[in-house]
Every structure is written in C-alpha cells, then in structure tokens.
Amino acid sequence: MTQLALVIDLNVCVGCHACVTSCKQWNTSGWAGPMADFNPYGADPTGTFFNRVQTFEVGEFPHTQTVHFPKSCLHCEDPPCVPVCPTGASYKRKEDGIVLVDYDKCIGCKYCSWACPYGVRELDEAQKVMKKCTLCVDRIYDQTIPEDRRKPACVIACPTSARLFGDVHDPDSEVSVAIREAGGYALMPEWGTRPANHYLPRRRTAIRIHPDELVRADNPLTKEDVALPSADNTLEDAIM
Amino acid sequence: MHPAFSVIFLTTLIGAGQGLFLALYTAQSYAAFGLLPAQDGAAFHGPGSLMVLLLMGAGLAASFFHLGRPERAWRAAAQWRTSWLSREVIVLPAFMGSVFLYGLLHWLGWNPALARLSPDFAVSPQMLVGSAAMLLAFALFVCTGMIYACLRFIQEWHTPLTVINFILLGTASGFVLAAAFSSTAAPDLDHFFTGWALALTLAAAVFRVAALMRNRRLTPRSTLQTAIGVKHPRIAQKSQGFLGGSFNTREFFHGQGAGVLRGVKWLFLALVFVLPAILLATALAEPAAGPLWATFLLQYAGLLAERWFFFAQANHPQNLYYQAVA
Ligand code: SF4
Numbered sequence: 277m278t279q280l281a282l283v284i285d286l287n288v289c290v291g292c293h294a295c296v297t298s299c300k301q302w303n304t305s306g307w308a309g310p311m312a313d314f315n316p317y318g319a320d321p322t323g324t325f326f327n328r329v330q331t332f333e334v335g336e337f338p339h340t341q342t343v344h345f346p347k348s349c350l351h352c353e354d355p356p357c358v359p360v361c362p363t364g365a366s367y368k369r370k371e372d373g374i375v376l377v378d379y380d381k382c383i384g385c386k387y388c389s390w391a392c393p394y395g396v397r398e399l400d401e402a403q404k405v406m407k408k409c410t411l412c413v414d415r416i417y418d419q420t421i422p423e424d425r426r427k428p429a430c431v432i433a434c435p436t437s438a439r440l441f442g443d444v445h446d447p448d449s450e451v452s453v454a455i456r457e458a459g460g461y462a463l464m465p466e467w468g469t470r471p472a473n474h475y476l477p478r479r480r481t482a483i484r485i486h487p488d489e490l491v492r493a494d495n496p497l498t499k500e501d502v503a504l505p506s507a508d509n510t511l512e513d514a515i516m
Numbered sequence: 517m518h519p520a521f522s523v524i525f526l527t528t529l530i531g532a533g534q535g536l537f538l539a540l541y542t543a544q545s546y547a548a549f550g551l552l553p554a555q556d557g558a559a560f561h562g563p564g565s566l567m568v569l570l571l572m573g574a575g576l577a578a579s580f581f582h583l584g585r586p587e588r589a590w591r592a593a594a595q596w597r598t599s600w601l602s603r604e605v606i607v608l609p610a611f612m613g614s615v616f617l618y619g620l621l622h623w624l625g626w627n628p629a630l631a632r633l634s635p636d637f638a639v640s641p642q643m644l645v646g647s648a649a650m651l652l653a654f655a656l657f658v659c660t661g662m663i664y665a666c667l668r669f670i671q672e673w674h675t676p677l678t679v680i681n682f683i684l685l686g687t688a689s690g691f692v693l694a695a696a697f698s699s700t701a702a703p704d705l706d707h708f709f710t711g712w713a714l715a716l717t718l719a720a721a722v723f724r725v726a727a728l729m730r731n732r733r734l735t736p737r738s739t740l741q742t743a744i745g746v747k748h749p750r751i752a753q754k755s756q757g758f759l760g761g762s763f764n765t766r767e768f769f770h771g772q773g774a775g776v777l778r779g780v781k782w783l784f785l786a787l788v789f790v791l792p793a794i795l796l797a798t799a800l801a802e803p804a805a806g807p808l809w810a811t812f813l814l815q816y817a818g819l820l821a822e823r824w825f826f827f828a829q830a831n832h833p834q835n836l837y838y839q840a841v842a
C-alpha cells in the first residue's frame with residue numbers, strides 16, 4: 277500500500293519560507309482555495325495556511341543552534357482527526373494515504389482540530405470549513421504537468437532541497453532511504469499517531485555528489501562530429 | 517483551550533434538562549411503588565417535561581453558534597460508528613422526542629395498565645416511555661462526556677471523571693430545578709427533590725474535586741523535545757512563523773492569566789457546591805419556593821463558570837508550537 281509523505285531535512289532548511297508562500301499560492305488558486313486572508317497589510321493580519329515555518333533556538337548562548345522547523349499535516353497512518361469527525365468530511369485515502377477534508381461536507385465544528393495533537397488544521401474563516409495540507413493532491417496526479425514536476429508545490433519551491441516527497445511504504449523510494457540513512461524520526465511518537473511525514477535531524481554534513489558532477493556535462497568531444505572510440509574503433513581511427 | 521460560549525451553554529443547559537427529566541422520572545418511579553404520593557400529571561409531569569424540552573432546545577440552539585456551517589448540521593449524524601459527537605447528535609433529538617411523548621402522555625392523562633407485574637405495580641405507557649427516555653438521558657450524558665474524555669492527548673479530559681462529572685453536575689442542577697419547580701407546582705414533592713438535590717450536589721463536589729486534584733498532578737506527556745524531535749534540555753521558540761494571530765492561537769488558548777483561572781475555580785466551587793449545599797440543607801428544614809429558585813440560578817451561574825474552567829484548564833499539546841510570536 278502506498279503512503280505518500282514529506283520528509284523534511286532540518287539539517288538543510290534555512291527558514292526562508294519559500295514553501296509557505298508557494299503552498300499558499302498553489303492552494304489558494306486550486307482545489308483547496310481560496311485560502312482566506314484578513315487584514316493582510318494591516319496591524320493584525322490573519323489567514324489560512326497549510327504550512328508554517330517556525331524557528332527554535334537550541335542550547336544556551338553562545339553555544340546555540342537555530343533550528344528552522346517547517347510544520348504541516350503529517351498525514352498520520354493512524355490519524356486521530358479522522359474517526360472523531362461527525363460528518364465523514366475528514367477522511368484518509370486508501371490508495372495513497374493522504375488525509376483530506378471534503379469541504380462540501382464539513383460543518384466547521386472544529387472537533388478534528390481538537391483531536392490533532394500537532395495543531396496543523398486551520399478553520400478557514402471565510403469558508404468556515406476546516407482546511408489543512410492536501411499534499412497538493414490536485415497537482416501530483418495532474419497529467420498536464422511535466423512528470424518531474426508532479427510534486428507538492430513546497431517541494432519544488434524549496435531552494436535547498438530540504439523537502440523530499442515520496443512513498444514511505446516503498447523501501448527503495450528516495451524518502452525511505454533518507455529516513456533510514458539519516459535517522460528520520462516522527463513528531464510526538466508518544467501518541468501512536470504514526471505520522472507519515474518524517475524529519476531528518478541535524479547532523480554532521482556530508483558532501484552529496486550528483487552523477488553530473490562526476491561526468492563532464494559539457495564534454496567538448498560531443499560537440500565535434502566524431503564518433504567516440506570503442507574496442508574495434510580506436511581514437512586513431514577516428515582521427516584518420 | 518478557548519472556552520466557547522456556545523459549548524458552555526450547550527453542555528450546561530442540556531445537563532440541567534436531562535437532570536430535570538431524571539428527577540421527574542424518579543418521582544414517578546417512587547410513586548409507582550407507592551413510596552410517594554401520585555401527582556397530577558397534567559399539573560406536574562406535563563409542564564415539567566415542557567421545561568425539559570425548553571432547556572434542551574435552548575442548548576441545541578446554542579450549539580448551532582459553534583458551527584461554521586450550521587445549515588449542514590444534519591450531516592453530523594453520519595459517523596456514529598466512530599464519533600462521539602455524531603452519537604450525541606443522534607441521541608439528543610431522540611431524547612427530546614421521548615420526553616415530548618412522555619410529557620404528552622402525562623398531559624393527556626393517558627396511562628392504562630398494559631400489564632400487571634403485581635397487584636399494585638402496573639406497566640403503563642408512561643413508565644415505558646419514561647424508561648426509554650431515562651436510558652437516553654444517561655446515554656446523552658455519556659456521549660457529551662466522551663466527546664471530551666476520548667481525546668487522549670488532552671490529558672485533563674482523558675479520564676472517566678470527565679463523564680462522571682457531566683452526569684453528576686447535570687443531575688444535581690436538574691434535581692435542584694425539580695425542587696424549585698415542585699415547591700411551586702407540587703409542594704408535597706419538594707422535600708423529596710431537595711434531599712436528592714443535596715445528595716447529588718455533594719456527590720458532584722466529591723468527584724469534581726477529585727478531578728481537580730488529579731489534574732494538578734498531571735505531567736504533560738508531550739514536550740518541546742518530542743514536538744520538534746530535538747533531544748536537548750534547552751529549547752526556546754523564537755518564531756511561530758507569523759506575526760498576527762491564527763486559528764491555532766485563537767482556538768487553543770484561553771488568553772487569561774493564572775490568577776483569573778484560580779479565581780474562576782474558587783468561584784465555581786462556591787457557587788456550584790458550597791452555597792447550594794447550605795441553601796438546600798436549609799430548605800430541607802424549611803422549604804420555600806423563593807430560596808429554591810435562587811439556589812438553582814446560583815448553581816447554574818456556577819456551572820457556567822465550571823464549564824469555562826473545564827475548557828480553560830485543558831492544555832492542548834499543539835500549544836507547544838505557539839509559545840513565541842517572533
Ligand atoms: S497531522 Fe493532525 S491533521 Fe494531519 S493526519 Fe495527523 S492528526 Fe490528522
């Protein structure tokens with residue numbers, strides 16, 4: 277069974293809020309929108325966001341680390357927010373594990389937000405229904421978008437690639453490998469909600485080498501009209 | 517949590533309504549066994565049931581103010597298999613319906629003996645409908661209490677004491693109301709109701725204080741360390757990600773200082789338990805309609821404070837993420 281999720285690398289996140297704004301842009305203009313904004317330029321702005329980046333200081337000055345912490349619905353595998361919903365508006369999809377709200381059924385009773393320990397559900401003050409991260413469900417399956425861009429908006433926007441997206445039930449997926457190899461963990465494990473989203477901890481930085489850094493991409497030979505040497509066709513043959 | 521007045525009025529009004537019905541039913545059961553003088557149904561149980569319905573209706577009306585989309589409220593009956601809120605939405609109208617029937621039977625005085633269990637105990641329509649409504653009243657208390665008690669990470673609520681207190685506080689205020697009502701409409705019952713009201717008020721005091729003591733000793737299971745997964749004893753939030761407010765900063769904080777919380781606690785302990793107990797004990801010796809009505813109003817005002825405190829005291833783990841604006 278598939279369980280789509282985000283893996284967020286706290287070692288890499290610089291707290292730039294690009295995921296926050298790209299999320300709002302995509303979702304306010306898509307299936308989940310509009311996402312209310314009141315007083316956006318006033319003294320006390322408020323509005324609906326699916327994703328927030330928070331900042332924590334760990335340690336005591338001067339020995340401190342600044343941890344930027346992006347936070348959105350974790351698409352729990354055992355989501356406490358779903359069974360409490362009286363209308364069935366909150367549900368977890370069987371096919372990919374995404375937890376969604378049906379905005380046509382939601383009565384705005386807020387009970388699901390009480391039942392989520394992570395505080396990631398927000399009542400939209402304009403539509404008066406509950407909203408939360410959809411993992412860009414209206415984007416990741418869209419056949420009109422080039423395949424490599426069928427990912428949540430936040431993942432594409434992140435300039436440091438701190439956000440990975442994939443199936444955490446597939447042991448060979450990028451996210452599963454990252455969780456395994458970098459010590460990925462879940463938030464508040466004490467409640468047994470089994471969040472699908474994972475976080476990668478702060479750790480000693482290792483250099484990441486991509487294949488295109490090993491092979492010259494601008495190999496001048498490819499620009500010449502010459503066949504590359506093979507076993508029975510040596511470079512000398514090509515020159516002559 | 518932020519105490520919402522819609523829910524405060526809902527839970528206190530229907531609690532008193534259920535309690536008042538249980539009082540009417542108790543009196544009728546005693547009368548059926550010849551332990552109390554039988555009452556004129558049209559003068560006592562009929563108007564009493566009407567009062568129950570008014571309280572339930574007022575509570576129901578208050579609950580609609582809690583919903584973002586009240587016009588869709590009917591949808592809330594769908595998930596009774598998993599959701600206590602859904603169960604409450606079903607049981608509440610069922611209870612009101614059976615109370616309506618119960619009141620109507622009394623109003624019309626229609627009570628033929630359907631069967632005789634013994635020469636002086638007859639099974640009657642009033643008893644049957646009353647028993648069904650009695651079961652529904654308890655079911656409704658359990659649903660209302662479980663809505664809060666089932667949320668395992670709101671540790672202040674996640675205890676059987678929550679359900680017990682909803683039952684005891686509701687029945688206590690209902691019996692006080694019955695005592696006041698009977699002192700006007702059926703004076704030979706007010707001693708009976710006043711005794712029950714005193715006993716229930718004292719029992720409620722024991723369990724409410726037990727809940728207060730339990731909650732004082734709670735240690736939160738979630739900490740900033742588990743919330744963000746950093747194992748360091750010193751973590752301080754520097755930014756919550758936005759400067760203004762959000763749903764998360766409004767819905768889960770009561771916004772009052774510890775002093776206000778303490779003040780409301782002592783206020784409700786006095787208004788719900790101490791003063792009514794004294795007044796009820798006095799009324800036992802010397803029943804009078806005025807003081808009994810005053811006792812009900814006093815205790816009900818106290819219950820509003822009690823419910824406010826019940827919400828304000830509940831500490832949601834999500835608050836760990838919203839400790840510093842910037
Ligand atoms: S993070 Fe909260 S809203 Fe999302 S699935 Fe888990 S419990 Fe539900």
Ligand code: SF4
Nearest residue numbers: 361382383385386388
């Ligand atoms: S707010 Fe909407 S989604 Fe949440 S529990 Fe109520 S009806 Fe369900």
